[in-house]
Amino acid sequence: MKHILIMLLLVCSIPAMARGNKFDRGIEQKTFIPKGQWMVGASFSYSEHTDDNFKWLVMDDVSSTGYTFKVSPVVSYFIRDNIAIGGRVAYSRGLTDLGNLSLNLGDDLSFDLSDYKDKSHMVSGSFFIRTYLNLGDSKRFGLFNEARVTYGYGQSNVEDGTGDELKGTHQIKQNLNFGVAPGITCFINDYVAVEAAIDVLGLDFKWYDQKTNQVETGKRTSSGANFKINLLSINLGITFYL
Template sequence: MRKLFIRTLALALCLTGTAQALRAQETTAAQTAAAADQRPKTINEMRQERGLTDTHNLFVPKGQWIFGGTASYSTHTNKGYQFLVIEGINSKGYTFRVSPMIAYAFRDNMALGGRFIYSRTLLKLDNAELHFGNEETGTNIVARDFYSLKQTYSAAAIWRQYIPLGRNKRFALFNEMSLAAGGTQARFANDSPVKGTYETGYTLSLGISPGIVAFATNNMAVEVNVGVMGISYTHTKQVHNQVTVGKRNTSMMNFKVNIFSIGLGMAFYL
C-alpha cells in the first residue's frame, strides 16, 4: 500500500508540473502576441491589409503578356457655317490618333512595357469672317486660304499596377505611370501669295493615368483611363518664310483631370 501511495503521489506531482509548464507557455505566447500588436506595423503589413499585395487577389498573373492600344479618327466639314461671331466658315479637316501598347507582367498584378503614340491633324480653312459690332462701325476680320498640318509622335516606358475589386475576376482598377519623349512637326500657310511657317520640336513628359479594366472574354478586355497628373517640357523651333527664326520653351505641371486625355481601348492578355 505504501508503494502504491508513493507512486500515486509522484504521478500527481508530475501532472501538476506539466500543467504549470503549459500555462507558462500560454502566458508567454499571449505576451508575445500583445507585444506584436503594440509595435508599429510595417509598410508591407499595411499593404497586405489593404489587399494590394495579397496573392489571393490575383488578377494578372506573373508571366502574362499584354497587347493593346487605342485609336481614334474624326473628320469635319463646314459650308457657310456660323458660330457665335464667326460667319461664313468654309473648312474641312481630320484628326487621327493611334497608341499601341505592349507590356509584360514581371510579378502578379504588376507589368512593365512600352507605348507608342502618333497623331496627325489637318485643317484647311477656305474662308471665315469675324464680326464685332454693326456693319458700319464694327470691326471685321477675314481669314482665307489657311492651311495647317501637325504631326506628333512619342515613345513611352510604362509601369502598371492592377488593383482587383475584391475577389472579382472580371473588373479591376489600374494605375499607369509613363515616362515619354517625342517630337512634333507642323506646317502653316495662308494668304496669296503664300506665306508659310514650319515648326519642329520635342517633348519630355511624366504622367499618371488611372483607369478601369473589364474582361469581355478570358483574354480580351476593355480599358478606360484618364490623365490626372503630368509634368512636361516642350521646346519648339519656328521658321517663317524660310527667313525669320523663333523659339519657344514651355513647361507645365498639371494636377487636375484632363478630359482630353480620356482613352478607350482594347487589350489582349496572353
C-alpha cells in the same frame, strides 16, 4: 497638450506591441493578373469635319475641312503579380484647311481669315509601369494606375495666303512629359479586355523651333505642372493577355 500627445502615442503603440510590432490594417492583396503574362493592345481615334457657310456665335461664313487621326500600339510584361512594365508608341496626324472665316465682334471690330492650311504629324514613345487592383473578389473588373515618361517629336507646316502673298511656316515640336493615368479595365473573356484611362498631366516640357519663308526663325519653350484630372482626355482601348 503634451499629455494628450503622450496618451495618443501609448494608445497607438499598445496594439502594435500586442502583434509583435507588426501593423496590420487587414488589407488582403489578391492576384488580378499573374506574373509572366504579356499584354498587347492598341487604341485608335479618327475624326473629321466639313463646314460650308456655317455660322456659330460670332463666327460667320465658316468654310473649312479637316481631320485628326491617332493610333497607339502598346506592349507590356508582368514582372510580378499585378505589376507590369512596358512601352507605347503613338502616331498622330491632322489637317485643317480653312477657306474662310469671318469674326464679327461688334460694329468697329471684325476681321476675316482665309486661305489658311495647317498640316501636322507627331510620333511619341513612352515607358510605363502599371499596377492593378481588382474590385473585391471580381476577376472581371479591376482598377489600374499607370506612371509613365513620354517623349514626342513632331512637325507642322502652315500656309497662309495665296499667290505672291503666300507665307509658309515650318515648325518642329518636341515635348517631354512625366505623368500618371488611372483607369479601369473589364475582361470580356480570359484573354481580351477593354479599358478606359484618364490622363493626369503631371510635368510637361515643350520646345518649338519655327522658320517662316525659309528666312525668319523663332523659338519658344514652355513648362508646366498640372495634376488636375481632365475628363475630356478619356482614352479607350482593347488589350490582349497572352
